[in-house]
Amino acid sequence: MSASPRPAPRKLAIVLFNLGGPDRPEAVRPFLENLFTDPAILRVPGFIRPLLGKFIAARRTKAASENYAIIGGKSPLLELTVAQAQALEAALARETPGGQTPGEEVPGWQANIRCFVAMRYWHPFADAAAKQVRDWGAEEVLLLPLYPQYSTTTTGSSVEDWMAACARIGMDLPTRTLCCWHSDDGFARATAAIVRRAYDEARAALPAATRLRILFSAHGLPESIVKAGDPYQWQVEQSVGAIIHHLGIEELDHGICYQSRVTPQKWIGPSTEMALEQAAKDGVAVLVHPVAFVSEHSETLVELDVEYKELAHKLGLKGYFRVPAQNSDPAFIGALAELVRRAQNGGRTLCSFAGARQCPKVHGDCPHAKAPRQQQAAA
Numbered sequence: 001m002s003a004s005p006r007p008a009p010r011k012l013a014i015v016l017f018n019l020g021g022p023d024r025p026e027a028v029r030p031f032l033e034n035l036f037t038d039p040a041i042l043r044v045p046g047f048i049r050p051l052l053g054k055f056i057a058a059r060r061t062k063a064a065s066e067n068y069a070i071i072g073g074k075s076p077l078l079e080l081t082v083a084q085a086q087a088l089e090a091a092l093a094r095e096t097p098g099g100q101t102p103g104e105e106v107p108g109w110q111a112n113i114r115c116f117v118a119m120r121y122w123h124p125f126a127d128a129a130a131k132q133v134r135d136w137g138a139e140e141v142l143l144l145p146l147y148p149q150y151s152t153t154t155t156g157s158s159v160e161d162w163m164a165a166c167a168r169i170g171m172d173l174p175t176r177t178l179c180c181w182h183s184d185d186g187f188a189r190a191t192a193a194i195v196r197r198a199y200d201e202a203r204a205a206l207p208a209a210t211r212l213r214i215l216f217s218a219h220g221l222p223e224s225i226v227k228a229g230d231p232y233q234w235q236v237e238q239s240v241g242a243i244i245h246h247l248g249i250e251e252l253d254h255g256i257c258y259q260s261r262v263t264p265q266k267w268i269g270p271s272t273e274m275a276l277e278q279a280a281k282d283g284v285a286v287l288v289h290p291v292a293f294v295s296e297h298s299e300t301l302v303e304l305d306v307e308y309k310e311l312a313h314k315l316g317l318k319g320y321f322r323v324p325a326q327n328s329d330p331a332f333i334g335a336l337a338e339l340v341r342r343a344q345n346g347g348r349t350l351c352s353f354a355g356a357r358q359c360p361k362v363h364g365d366c367p368h369a370k371a372p373r374q375q376q377a378a379a
């Protein structure tokens with residue numbers, strides 16, 4: 001007796017989120033205005049925000065424009081994210097769908113998954129992406145923020161923005177979010193392989209007696225946001241632990257630091273500048289890994305490759321090297337595909353939640369998002 005054919009899986013739209021960046025010099029200011037008027041970024045009473053946000057954006061425009069000018073007057077983030085979306089779609093098309101027995105054909109599988117891109121502060125915005133998802137005829141949605149670590153300022157803000165865009169066009173599809181993949185084994189393994197290649201190259205370029213320190217440099221956050229319960233810093237530390245675990249380097253010299261401070265408030269530290277100063281004092285060379293970014297953009301190509309490199313030179317560091325971001329590295333894309341597959345199988349390693357802002361506080365089903373102190377209290 002032959003088994004009746006399985007129905008084709010429902011049409012799944014995967015929406016990749018990232019921050020977005022200006023696509024031409026004139027876009028720098030409106031991009032910054034979008035960023036600084038986001039309530040997740042500028043936490044002041046609503047009536048002040050539009051004015052204050054525009055004021056901060058205006059003041060930041062010159063410095064930001066100079067940075068973007070170094071990389072051709074625009075951010076490469078959109079092209080790189082579209083390439084990631086295409087690579088993920090291709091990787092998923094090659095994979096067997098969840099629950100399928102080996103050799104079983106599920107009709108229409110490849111046509112049933114499509115990746116879309118929604119940026120938070122510049123085109124393509126969530127509204128445009130939501131319309132594409134609707135016009136394609138999606139039956140369910142999986143949100144995939146390209147931020148391994150959850151922050152209310154990034155993932156939280158993008159998810160809220162997405163939900164608002166869906167409400168505006170009256171789209172109400174079953175939606176889940178891959179919200180905390182900071183120490184996912186596939187992600188950590190793929191990242192460690194990239195770090196290891198850069199480490200071996202740096203080692204080969206240095207005299208044997210020179211110590212090499214890996215600096216895991218993450219985008220910073222105002223301290224007040226972390227104190228208000230944002231799990232980002234804790235998740236960055238978890239990522240570093242997971243990557244080190246897969247690096248397989250004995251007696252590894254390493255540190256965590258935070259870059260890209262853009263407002264006068266106190267930000268979490270140590271800053272990457274301070275970590276470089278310390279490295280100079282300790283007489284070590286450094287290999288910088290941008291641990292919270294999975295694509296190249298202004299903060300890697302300018303801040304790390306130009307500004308901190310110059311600072312390292314000025315400080316007389318014994319060497320300054322940088323690990324490239326994952327971009328469309330096949331192992332990294334494979335790790336994302338595996339996250340999607342597990343989500344499709346109802347895996348509990350992922351978070352699915354309706355609210356956006358406070359992932360670990362609000363929804364109890366994120367197994368790795370609780371800070372150690374909260375875990376102890378819950379035990």
Ligand SMILES: C=CC1=C(C)c2cc3[nH]c(cc4nc(cc5[nH]c(cc1n2)c(C)c5CCC(=O)O)C(CCC(=O)O)=C4C)c(C)c3C=C
Pocket residue numbers: 019020021022032035040041060063064067075076077147151153154219220221222225232262263292293297298299
């Ligand atoms: C881990 C990811 C990010 C966090 C957390 C984050 C928080 C955060 N950012 C700003 C202000 C700016 N960020 C800018 C650029 C930028 N930020 C991220 C990621 C995170 N931000 C990315 C990927 C980019 C690059 C965009 C690109 O080049 O395409 C900028 C603009 C550039 C500049 O002026 O230097 C600003 C401003 C704040 C205030 C914040 C947390 C409160």
Ligand SMILES: [Fe+2]
Pocket residue numbers: 219260
């Ligand atoms: Fe930022």
Ligand SMILES: [Fe+2]
Pocket residue numbers: 150179180351359360366369
């Ligand atoms: Fe979560």
